[in-house]
Amino acid sequence: MAILWLWVQLPYPVLLKMGDFIGRASMRFLKRRVSIARQNLKLCFPHYTDEQVDAIVVQNFSSLGMGLIETGMAWFWPDARVRKWFEVRGLEHITAACDKGQGVMAIGVHFMSLELGGRVMGLCRPMMAMYRPHNNKAMEFIQTRGRSRSNKAMLDRRNLKGMVKALKAGEAVWFAPDQDYGPKGSSFAPFFAVQKAATTNGTYTIARLAKPAILTIVLIRKQDGTGYQLVIEPEFEDYPLDDEQAAAEYVNRKIEREIMRAPEQYLWLHRRFKTRPEGEPKLYTV
Template sequence: MRFLKHRVAIARRNLTLCFPNMPQAEREALLVQNFESVGMGLFETGMAWFWPNWRIERWFHVSGLEHIQKARDNHQGVLLIGLHFLTLELGARIFGIHNPGIGVYRPHDNKLMDWLQTWGRMRSNKSMLDRKDVKGMIRALKQGDIIWYAPDHDYGPRSSVFAPLFAVEKAATTTGSYILVRMGKPAIIPFTRVVCRMAKVMS
């Protein structure tokens, strides 16, 4: 944490805003756990981008696949609602092994890094779409594809909805979800990954 002072300050401020009544010692413990997860997330990104499917499959179990099948039976695309958690990369790889889909992302400013993250994320998925390509997302949903989409962004008052989050009265989320649902008519399915300390990864 000593090398990430700016990030530590941001995380500490966010914890204070969300849990103002929590004892400071407990918030600091959460802060430490968060940065332990940051370290784990770096290793998991390597696993997600470079491990073969058979090796990854030894470490997880997926529940809720019946919801995807129901959407397919109804000839619907799927808007898979994700979040920008540290489990994102491995979670997307796990999901793609069972249901290859399309990821929505922000292209990296560094072309080499952009190539690498795109290559890694397509190990078990179909393709990637720029987050600005709303028409491409709608087209894919109408064609019955699965779109992984994380709406937890603040794009300013014109493009965001501000709603309560923990003790924060006005936290932002993008309005893009509404546009995709209205135009693409997909099934909406939330997706997250949970780490089970004594067992496999649950997704």
């Protein structure tokens, strides 16, 4: 943490180069993750050539290195410095949703800039966020303190009752349903070209219980190195509250759209398709 704090005192253009170097160099040591990222891309985009997939994998690890740097930026930069490097599109959407007083479920996706995204969103409109507590108590303290610098509170992702209570009280809560959380409480729905991807039903359950406004929020790193754009989309108008399977498919389509804003920045290193329907073959060999 001390080294990370020292790194992020450097100018942002230097940090970009550092992130790129660290990420690309890590490919030599994270061969299993390289294999997972390549397999995910092949599964989701079967029309891509091997050369296209390999190019995105390299960009993805470059983004991974920058994600480490951005974690330090999110946890250690003062507000004034963070504000210099981002712009917002669609702030009026969450403002309008929050003004209804019904609570807002902000759907996010696991981009590499996730930590910085939380800090940026908090500077625009403080909210709560669902997360997985760290196993190491020291790291749990550091990450919770860092994530709470511009936001209200962190909620254990297993604490759905707490999230429902917060939403009913009119709070905005960030929730990322784009990972494979196992077969329990999941439906199998299409995700890009994979027709049966385990998709959490948490979004559907919470939506039915709390009746919040639902919208998407993502932070995208600009390709020209000039910072970031926080993108907030309008409230969902046709989310199916009476069909669990349709709801899972609906959310996955929304997540796909957000990922395609910057696919090289998405967390392809996660085994997104590790949970398979009974009787179907595994999709990973590592």
